[in-house]
Amino acid sequence: MEPRQTDDDTASRIIVSGHQVDVGETLRGHAMEQLEALAAKYFGGAEDITCTFSRTGKGGFGCTIRVHSGKGLHFDGEGENSAAPVAFNQALERVAKQLRRRKRELREDKAVNPTRDGVL
Template sequence: MEPRQDADDITSRIIVSGHQVDVGETLREHAMEQLEALGKKYFGSAEDVTCTFSRTGKGGFGCAIRVHSGRGLYFDGEAEHDAAPGAFNLALEHVAKQLRRRKRELREDKPVNPTRNGVL
């Protein structure tokens, strides 16, 4: 399947694939929607997002997500679960936590920041 490219941001790519696993259309669409929302929430849109599903040795599924937000910044999340959507949701939570912490770090680092001392 071709990477999704929005009309607004032609450089943003989202790739959902499977490593020796067939990723169904429903799971692919769910993953693309969630990854687009994550990108828009934290930085307008990511440069490149890759999501790979695989089988674990325990009979479950693994999911690895890598978000490239530019300037050499990469955010990775991996998770395992009995079902592929569960593995995706856990990995997405890991990446979202990293993005949230990075955004907070950048916001609090500014010299003039009204939320730094708890004013707002």
């Protein structure tokens, strides 16, 4: 898949694939839309995002999302459910939580932090 340009002109490569699973256009479109929003929200974009759908041994679907946001920062999330979109949403929420925590950690680490000091 080709690299996609986000609104702020930073290149972000998003790959949605299936491991022995055919990913339909609707699911692929939903995943791309959500992953683009996630990339734009945290750190102003991500270098690349990989989303892989697979079948589980229980007859359901598994979803693995890996976000590389630069400087050796990798965030992983997994979800498993009988429905592929639900598995995707679980994995996306796990990655979003990691990104939120990392962003908060960076923001609170500064010597002068208007948010933490209550200046704003």
